[in-house]
Amino acid sequence: MKAIVDVGKCSGHARCVAVAPHVFVLNSDGYNERAINPVPAGHEVEGRRGARACPERAIRIVEDGEEAEAGR
Amino acid sequence: MSGGCPSRPDIAPDMVRRWDLARETEAVGCPFVAASKLHDGPDIFFNLSDDLRNVDGGSWIVTRADLQREVLQKSELFSSRGISGFSAILGESWPLMPVELDAPDHMRYRKLINPLFSPRRMDEIEAGVRESAIELIEAVRHRGGCEFMTAYARELPVNVFLRLMGLPLAEVDTFRKWEDEMMHSDDVAVRAGAAHALKAYLLDIIGRRRAEPTDDLISHLVTATLDDRPLDDDAVLGLCFFLYIAGLDTVAATLSFIFATLAEQPDLQNRLRSTPAEIPEAVEELIRAFGTVVTSRYLTEDTVFHGVAMRKGDRVITPLGVASRDPAEYEDANTLNIDRLSTRNISFGAGPHRCIGSHLARREITLTLEEWLARIPEFRLAPNGKPVPNVVTVWGHDTLQLEW
Numbered sequence: 149m150k151a152i153v154d155v156g157k158c159s160g161h162a163r164c165v166a167v168a169p170h171v172f173v174l175n176s177d178g179y180n181e182r183a184i185n186p187v188p189a190g191h192e193v194e195g196r197r198g199a200r201a202c203p204e205r206a207i208r209i210v211e212d213g214e215e216a217e218a219g220r
Numbered sequence: 221m222s223g224g225c226p227s228r229p230d231i232a233p234d235m236v237r238r239w240d241l242a243r244e245t246e247a248v249g250c251p252f253v254a255a256s257k258l259h260d261g262p263d264i265f266f267n268l269s270d271d272l273r274n275v276d277g278g279s280w281i282v283t284r285a286d287l288q289r290e291v292l293q294k295s296e297l298f299s300s301r302g303i304s305g306f307s308a309i310l311g312e313s314w315p316l317m318p319v320e321l322d323a324p325d326h327m328r329y330r331k332l333i334n335p336l337f338s339p340r341r342m343d344e345i346e347a348g349v350r351e352s353a354i355e356l357i358e359a360v361r362h363r364g365g366c367e368f369m370t371a372y373a374r375e376l377p378v379n380v381f382l383r384l385m386g387l388p389l390a391e392v393d394t395f396r397k398w399e400d401e402m403m404h405s406d407d408v409a410v411r412a413g414a415a416h417a418l419k420a421y422l423l424d425i426i427g428r429r430r431a432e433p434t435d436d437l438i439s440h441l442v443t444a445t446l447d448d449r450p451l452d453d454d455a456v457l458g459l460c461f462f463l464y465i466a467g468l469d470t471v472a473a474t475l476s477f478i479f480a481t482l483a484e485q486p487d488l489q490n491r492l493r494s495t496p497a498e499i500p501e502a503v504e505e506l507i508r509a510f511g512t513v514v515t516s517r518y519l520t521e522d523t524v525f526h527g528v529a530m531r532k533g534d535r536v537i538t539p540l541g542v543a544s545r546d547p548a549e550y551e552d553a554n555t556l557n558i559d560r561l562s563t564r565n566i567s568f569g570a571g572p573h574r575c576i577g578s579h580l581a582r583r584e585i586t587l588t589l590e591e592w593l594a595r596i597p598e599f600r601l602a603p604n605g606k607p608v609p610n611v612v613t614v615w616g617h618d619t620l621q622l623e624w
């Protein structure tokens with residue numbers, strides 16, 4: 149499973165890291181720098197919750213077998 | 221309803237309303253319940269009422285959470301220039317920084333102060349904030365009750381501002397007085413007088429920190445550089461003024477709804493008192509339910525936004541408390557439910573201007589609940605203790621009489 153972060157859309161709510169500290173990483177400004185991909189085994193539920201927590205809707209989850217169309 | 225807007229014949233009459241939030245709030249006792257009724261109507265309408273600082277004969281009001289998010293994210297179309305009108309109080313015209321700046325200047329200044337408000341930085345200052353909170357709570361603990369807004373909700377944020385700025389805590393009464401006069405006085409001369417006094421005070425400190433920097437926020441600003449040049453006094457002043465104004469009423473207002481709710485819901489209050497580990501998640505639902513800020517933008521060009529033709533210069537208001545109660549976003553939106561699966565919200569705004577103090581506000585609210593519930597027994601509203609909230613600017617209770 150992958151978490152695709154649109155870092156251009158991130159505005160630093162930092163809810164992703166509050167909910168999913170094993171999946172997302174903040175930079176020194178407190179904005180999402182990247183997701184740890186693939187999402188570490190055992191943290192898939194956490195990753196989905198972290199993505200859902202984003203007020204900007206800047207995070208997309210790509211399940212195994214799905215194609216990542218864009219982003220990184 | 222009305223027969224349209226005479227000055228704007230381009231707007232279809234069924235898009236024009238006269239939504240008077242103060243009157244609606246008076247009728248139902250709660251601005252959020254009043255606001256939620258907007259979701260029975262159009263997603264966007266043109267409002268003719270005088271409230272919501274609606275001065276130019278009408279403004280667009282965007283009701284739906286997803287549309288508000290889009291307005292706030294599309295900052296090139298929806299400009300922040302002049303949204304606060306604050307410096308006009310002083311008869312001046314500098315922007316509050318960075319809240320009234322647009323791209324690209326906005327992000328340049330924002331990046332200067334982002335690290336000072338990051339979650340990591342908040343970890344470092346939390347102990348000091350908690351100390352202020354405990355001191356205020358201990359002062360009322362054995363009194364059997366208090367007027368919560370004066371004793372705590374307005375006091376804590378001023379303490380926090382002084383700590384952030386590196387100003388002496390002994391100045392708290394002076395800064396509270398200035399805040400009260402600037403933000404709440406009906407008298408223009410009183411507002412301007414307080415703003416000038418604060419400006420003079422800050423300019424003096426800015427000068428002293430330039431001469432002898434310490435590790436506080438003002439020192440950080442006076443030693444920072446933008447394009448290899450130090451910030452001038454106007455820029456530092458604009459940033460300091462904004463941080464002062466932005467963090468006081470908003471936190472106090474949010475706490476006023478939270479404490480009124482806890483006073484009225486002893487089961488919730490006692491659940492959080494007995495399981496404090498649930499407080500941080502509960503705070504997210506409380507913030508979801510109580511978006512107290514009404515912000516706005518100005519159109520930079522003629523546009524059609526979700527089928528609505530808007531003109532360059534039109535004001536677009538996004539009352540975040542209306543998004544708080546959007547049934548398309550939240551099941552049973554008017555019910556507070558700390559077990560809600562998703563509390564994702566835009567109570568701190570969205571897009572590039574997302575409230576820079578959001579992480580600080582969360583800490584203030586969370587540690588307030590932790591320390592208050594650990595020290596004060598079950599509390600309730602005093603008889604007639606909860607007046608109808610004030611919705612002139614930030615939505616909140618002016619007073620809240622609690623007893624225990």
